[in-house]
Amino acid sequence: MSTLIQATALTKQFGSKLALDNVSFEIQKGAPVALVGPNGAGKTTLFSLLCGYILPTKGTLSILGYNPGSSELFGKLSALPQDAQFDPRFSISHQLAFYGQLQGLSSKQSQAEAIRVLELVGLAEAAKQRADDLSHGMRKRVTIGQALIGKPQIVMLDEATAGLDPIHAREIRQLVSELSSEATFILSSHDLTELERLCSHVLHLDKGKLTEHPKQNNSNGQQTGFITLLLNEQYADVEAKIQALAGVSKVYMSQAKEYVVEYQKAATPFDITLLQYCYQQGWRYRQLVNGHTLENQIFKQETV
Numbered sequence: 018m019s020t021l022i023q024a025t026a027l028t029k030q031f032g033s034k035l036a037l038d039n040v041s042f043e044i045q046k047g048a049p050v051a052l053v054g055p056n057g058a059g060k061t062t063l064f065s066l067l068c069g070y071i072l073p074t075k076g077t078l079s080i081l082g083y084n085p086g087s088s089e090l091f092g093k094l095s096a097l098p099q100d101a102q103f104d105p106r107f108s109i110s111h112q113l114a115f116y117g118q119l120q121g122l123s124s125k126q127s128q129a130e131a132i133r134v135l136e137l138v139g140l141a142e143a144a145k146q147r148a149d150d151l152s153h154g155m156r157k158r159v160t161i162g163q164a165l166i167g168k169p170q171i172v173m174l175d176e177a178t179a180g181l182d183p184i185h186a187r188e189i190r191q192l193v194s195e196l197s198s199e200a201t202f203i204l205s206s207h208d209l210t211e212l213e214r215l216c217s218h219v220l221h222l223d224k225g226k227l228t229e230h231p232k233q234n235n236s237n238g239q240q241t242g243f244i245t246l247l248l249n250e251q252y253a254d255v256e257a258k259i260q261a262l263a264g265v266s267k268v269y270m271s272q273a274k275e276y277v278v279e280y281q282k283a284a285t286p287f288d289i290t291l292l293q294y295c296y297q298q299g300w301r302y303r304q305l306v307n308g309h310t311l312e313n314q315i316f317k318q319e320t321v
């Protein structure tokens with residue numbers, strides 16, 4: 018694996034405010050990485066440091082072996098702010114080509130690049146349309162296309178699905194997942210569950226401090242598995258009833274209507290058994306995740 022980003026004891030202070038406190042992490046090439054944390058946790062500060070917009074108070078940061086903001090990184094790292102917008106007066110292909118030219122491409126190359134990135138985000142047919150003619154979700158796809166101009170190795174997306182309805186948000190996550198062979202994505206969000214299935218590596222910031230969470234992989238040959246079941250309603254005796262199922266070693270309620278089940282793996286997949294059991298009991302379920310939800314990994318792992 019190759020290391021894209023290495024942060025060591027990174028600290029950023031704004032006056033007396035400690036926005037990042039002795040943060041160290043490594044990001045490898047590959048699957049998307051989540052940067053999550055509540056408002057004021059330090060996510061934007063970390064993005065700004067990675068882009069080279071601001072300098073750390075202490076510590077070191079290396080991106081592809083270079084200092085953030087150095088000219089060697091031009092075109093290798095791109096960042097998309099949450100409120101990225103297109104000019105309503107010009108077609109999207111025109112504007113994307115313009116961004117290509119800003120990156121040093123010739124007029125012809127930049128037009129080909131605009132079409133390439135629009136194809137990547139599934140919008141080649143909308144090339145001649147203006148941003149105002151597109152839906153919110155389509156506009157978001159175009160901005161992701163913009164971030165891919167010049168084939169950067171690292172793409173940072175700030176709150177990529179903010180303001181989108183659940184269907185468009187899912188489409189964007191799907192798109193990022195599909196594009197993961199093109200670039201390594203770092204996605205920031207204050208919502209842990211949003212990046213649940215997408216990211217294999219979670220950087221969790223809270224009050225400037227970092228904890229890292231490699232996503233648990235239940236297909237690693239271990240005999241114990243976990244399932245997180247979110248029911249639609251509060252039903253009676255759910256914990257006790259699931260606990261009584263064959264192969265279940267532990268059940269606990271992680272939050273209202275959500276249960277984490279630890280079970281011993283057997284020939285019959287336990288998720289199927291559990292879904293059949295929900296059906297028999299008349300329990301309607303909202304979500305079933307194989308493994309812990311990220312939220313449970315981060316906040317409640319010690320209770321399992």
Ligand SMILES: Nc1ncnc2c1ncn2[C@@H]1O[C@H](COP(=O)(O)OP(=O)(O)OP(=O)(O)O)[C@@H](O)[C@H]1O
Pocket residue numbers: 031032034035036054055056057058059060061062063207
């Ligand atoms: N330029 C600045 N001057 C002073 N304090 C700042 C500055 N930038 C950020 N901070 C403070 O640093 C802390 C981290 O802010 P940051 O914007 O990085 O958080 P965030 O995780 O991006 O939050 P949000 O999700 O609300 O955007 C906050 O307490 C914020 O008030």
